[in-house]
């Protein structure tokens with residue numbers, strides 16, 4: 676299946692890493708709660724916005740399939756969330772620290788990862804294949820260009836995360852509109868200078884988050900970006916104009932971080948097609964491909980744990 680090809684490609688790039696997530700492999704589990712704002716209730720009937728505290732499981736991660744990679748690289752970080760509303764509805768998502776994704780189709784995902792993987796013959800990626808793919812798919816360089824311009828993040832808790840894919844909201848009267856969302860850190864966005872980076876260990880992010888949360892809960896403002904007619908709902912490599920209206924829709928608070936790797940996150944996947952009534956996935960093919968790929972990765976890593 677395409678999902679198996681995607682997960683195989685991720686394994687080919689990172690090497691076999693038993694029990695680890697095939698993407699966002701390095702990370703840690705945390706928890707907290709979410710409170711919806713009144714402005715969101717005008718846009719969606721989803722009960723997670725009713726203003727009550729909704730418990731949340733969170734996982735922060737470093738992009739890529741290597742659980743022992745460095746936290747000092749310029750790559751995306753992840754914020755994955757699972758909300759459980761009082762009526763039992765679950766809402767899951769996995770957000771990244773870039774406003775755009777690196778491919779516009781699930782098929783391109785496979786080739787994008789493969790052209791960056793070592794060719795068995797040489798032990799290195801084939802520069803000709805990489806060049807040819809880049810020329811045929813210039814949009815696949817946009818996310819990397821964005822990340823290269825940002826400093827290495829100083830904290831999982833002081834970073835902006837975007838949902839990237841479009842979703843459809845339905846209000847109580849059945850009216851529909853498309854949005855993309857983001858989580859804006861109350862601490863501001865904090866990056867590291869070359870000087871600061873030198874003194875840090877490779878695994879500083881988990882300890883930094885534990886220390887930060889021990890002092891005070893870490894908050895994020897949840898914002899909905901409203902699409903206007905003509906905005907691309909299907910291609911996550913294309914950001915919508917900055918002029919699009921942003922609605923302050925809620926507040927996420929992280930107040931507990933697991934002491935060690937593991938925790939409640941390991942047995943689940945953060946599947947962005949699991950949405951509550953009032954929030955629907957768009958037709959974006961990348962979004963719709965994620966459920967199967969996450970399921971394949973979950974199946975492999977859980978059966979590895981059992982062995």
Ligand code: HEM
Nearest residue numbers: 681696697698699734753755769838839944968969972973
């Ligand atoms: C065709 C597109 C995609 C494929 C094939 C793919 C594949 C995967 C896989 C296999 C995992 C590991 C899942 C698990 O073991 O639980 C994963 C995790 C993750 N993905 Fe994707 N992904 C895709 C698109 C995206 C997009 C568009 C985003 C950003 C909005 C994203 C953000 C993440 C994050 C943050 C994680 C880590 C989640 C966690 O901490 O559990 N992915 N992805």
